[in-house]
Amino acid sequence: YAAKVQPRPLEKQQEKQQELAELSARRGQLIQMRTMEMNRLGQARTKPVKKSVGALLDHIRKELRDVDAQIAALIDDHDDWRHRAKLLQSVPGVGPQTATILLAAAPELGKLNRQAIGALAGLAPFNRDSGQFRGRRMIWGGRATVRSALYMAAVSAVRCNPPIKNFYQRLREAGKPFKVAITACMRKLLTLLNQIVKSNQPWKERA
Numbered sequence: 001y002a003a004k005v006q007p008r009p010l011e012k013q014q015e016k017q018q019e020l021a022e023l024s025a026r027r028g029q030l031i032q033m034r035t036m037e038m039n040r041l042g043q044a045r046t047k048p049v050k051k052s053v054g055a056l057l058d059h060i061r062k063e064l065r066d067v068d069a070q071i072a073a074l075i076d077d078h079d080d081w082r083h084r085a086k087l088l089q090s091v092p093g094v095g096p097q098t099a100t101i102l103l104a105a106a107p108e109l110g111k112l113n114r115q116a117i118g119a120l121a122g123l124a125p126f127n128r129d130s131g132q133f134r135g136r137r138m139i140w141g142g143r144a145t146v147r148s149a150l151y152m153a154a155v156s157a158v159r160c161n162p163p164i165k166n167f168y169q170r171l172r173e174a175g176k177p178f179k180v181a182i183t184a185c186m187r188k189l190l191t192l193l194n195q196i197v198k199s200n201q202p203w204k205e206r207a
Contacts, residue, residue, distance in 0.1 A: 017107060020074055020081075024104035027067045027097075028145065034060045071100055084110075088193055090202035093157025093164065101149040102193070110197030117194045121146045123187040147186070154185040164189060 037060065041053045075081045081103050088099040102109055108120060118124035122142020157164040164185050171181035196203065 016074065016078065017104075020071070020100075021104045023067055023071050023074065024101055025145070027064065027071065027100075030060055030064050030067065034064070075100065075103065084197055087196050087200070087202050090204060091157075091189070091193060091196065092161035092203070093153050093159075093189065094193070095153070095156070098149045098153045101145060105143055105145045105149075109194055112194065114191045114194060117190060118187055121150060121186075121190055123147065123150070123183065123190060150186040150190055151182065154182055154189050157189055158182070158185060161189075163192075 034057065037053055037057050041050060041057065044050045044053055075085055084103060085096070085099045088094050088102060089096065106117075106120060109117065112120065115124060120142055122144070124142075154164065158168040159165065167188055168181050168185050171184055172178075176184075
């Protein structure tokens with residue numbers, strides 16, 4: 001019998017990265033399903049429909065717990081991921097789910113410069129200039145999953161992270177709309193997280 005070929009370290013790491021990415025994506029799908037079913041439960045008027053929706057909600061919640069446990073075990077079993085998750089969560093506003101999404105969907109974090117990491121997330125503004133026309137700076141493309149996670153983290157950070165909070169308030173006082181201000185905070189937060197991973201220094205040590 002031919003000897004079984006063992007996967008090389010790089011191949012094994014790629015498999016683990018794929019597994020984490022798919023589990024993270026699956027968690028997002030389950031969250032969407034839960035939201036949809038909760039909306040349906042609120043609209044239901046008859047007992048049979050409420051019972052059906054409730055049973056499905058129970059199943060979705062169980063699947064969420066199982067996926068969360070698998071994600072936690074996967075990260076805990078990987079020294080580098082476990083360490084990076086702690087670094088990311090040292091920043092006020094960044095919780096376990098944001099850290100997981102960044103580990104899964106932005107493994108380049110800490111390896112790119114601020115412009116490249118901003119472009120990866122679709123948070124690098126580009127010009128809409130043509131001839132003498134000067135348009136607003138826009139963001140485009142990038143990884144929507146990362147951008148969505150950063151949005152939630154930025155909304156939290158403007159309440160509990162002093163530098164982000166002060167930055168947000170200055171933008172709003174300058175007349176910037178909420179969307180413009182929160183996008184700028186997302187970009188600032190991403191730059192901060194990129195630097196923290198790159199320097200291997202948590203938030204508290206940098207404060």
